Amino acid sequence: MTRQSITLANQNDEWLKQQVANEEFTSKSEAVNYLIKKARERQEYDDFVQMKIDRGIKSGFSTKTKEELLVEIKKRLNV
Template identity: 85%
Template sequence: MARQSITLANQNDEWLKEQVSKEEFTSKSEAVNYLIKQAREREEYHHYVQMKIDRGLKSGFSTKTKEELLVEIKSRLNV
């Protein structure tokens, strides 16, 4: 693992110390790594959702009725 030296705001340092003292994490480094991992996962999910939105927007508007769409969706789900 890469070793880093970072400066934290006092309130963030206190929060990290509290998490370690409550045994939520074994060290401040573990807590920071966990938080970074969570941020990366959120970012990946955001990109995934944005890709789905873009795909939907590019597909245009449907000319099918609600009933036709419902039949199509149910057939895809084998309901």
């Protein structure tokens, strides 16, 4: 692993210390790595959702009625 030196706001440092004291993590480094991992996962999810939104917008508006859409969805699901 790469060793880093970072500066934390006092409240963030106290929070990290409390997490270690409560045995949520074994060290502040473990807690920071966990938080970064969660932020990366969240970013991947946000990117995925944005891609779906963009695809929907690009496809345009449907001219089908709700009933027609429901029939089409049921056909796709083999219901």
